Amino acid sequence: MKYLSVCAGIEAASVAWHDLGWEPVLLSEIENFPRKVLAHRQNAIDARKTGAAARGVPLWGDFTAMRPRFMKRLGIDGTIELVVGGTPCQDFSVAGKRAGLDGARGNLTLEFAHLLRRTKPRWFVWENVPGAFSLNSGKDFAAVLARFAGHAPGSAFAVPKEGWRNSGVVPPAGPGCYGLAWRVLDAQYVRMDSAPGAVPHQRKRLFIVGYLGDWRPAAAVLLERESMCGNPPPRRKPGQGATHDIAPSLTASGRGVERNGESRGQDPVVVHGFGGGNTNGPIDAAACLTAKGQRIDFEIETFVVSPQEENDNIPLAFDCKASGRNGFAVGDVAPTLRAMGALHSHQNAGGQVAVVNRGEVRRLTPMECERLQNFPDNYTLIPMNRRRPISFEEAKYYWRQAEPGIKCWCENRKWYTNAAPDGPRYKALGNSMATNVMRWIGKRIEMVEQIINERIAA
Structure with a gap:
């Protein structure tokens, strides 16, 4: 599967889908630090450089400026089978100003729909926050569904009286349009081989999957029958029995009351x-x-x-x-x-x-945040092209990590490093997707693709 990733961030999709054998043919990201992570971890090359596609994965900037002629120049015109992106959520989030589709960032969702019409991939995956359901009394989400499904600009579905539910389907508007399925997924419930216990991270996100010409493949990806939204989170450690029927005495200090000859557990x-x-x-x-x-x-x-x-x-x-x-x-x-x-x-x-x-x-720590998003340890710990002062304790920490390209040195009794500071790492991880969820979606798409191909072959 060859895919285009827009608003790529630090590219959770590529981390999640690498073992599936899927190939990113173009990445798009505008922020400086995530672009450096993509260059270091995903071999991304600035698309403006000659021969970028031959030397690595072309890295674009603003995806709204993508045109077929540019893709043709990069040799990827007509080869894109899937488009994935999580457009900025600030205008949809209940933590933001709730500008919705009228906001500069919220409007990028409509630009994502324009990109789908230009590239015509077989599949697409869009991610955002559940706050999109309630924007403008639900009318903005209705407009998003209408545009993704191929309806004319300005058209929208009627908002259900009880509001939008956490999952649903939409048929395509006509030939050459997308059938849709949407669902809210929480990272702490999604088990995968890369995260058999899911992740201890409450991260609810809205996903829309689209399939060209039919809603049923998209529904088969997101709306599996055996799923139950009310299931408790998975157990992340072996079951343990009680040490005693009644807990030992609670005291302000010390170990509490213990009878002679009696063994007991920790207070x-x-x-x-x-x-x-x-x-x-x-x-x-x-x-x-x-x-x-x-x-x-x-x-x-x-x-x-x-x-x-x-x-x-x-x-x-x-x-x-x-x-x-x-x-x-x-x-x-x-x-x-x-x-x-x-x-x-x-x-x-x-x-x-x-x-x-x-x-x-x-x-x-940033590493602990990487684990909450199911990224490899130190995925965002990359060398930068400038030095910064650090303490000796920090220098020892970076030495222990032994990350390629990370250096620490002492000048005039002061320690320095070229390692990325924590601030951009926190921001990039907060903006990213949980890779266990993206891997689950990728595996489901792979399964549905196999079923479709088997039916065609029969």
């Missing part, structure tokens, strides 16, 4: 959520990581507690984003990673994720 640890309101208490998923405005701050960040006296410990995620009637909560699943800060907690966002380790609060 229980009681963790209280910070703040009050209707979200105080334990949660299953930590709040979103943001990519800017990060600070150790109980107003916007989520924290994790690790009751640690020895090497084995169980971290607990804190949803530390509290405001108004929303308090703090704790749990063992990270909330949605995001690329921006927000002042108000909600189901699509939250605040930063952090951990308490031996009584000290810290935010999650």
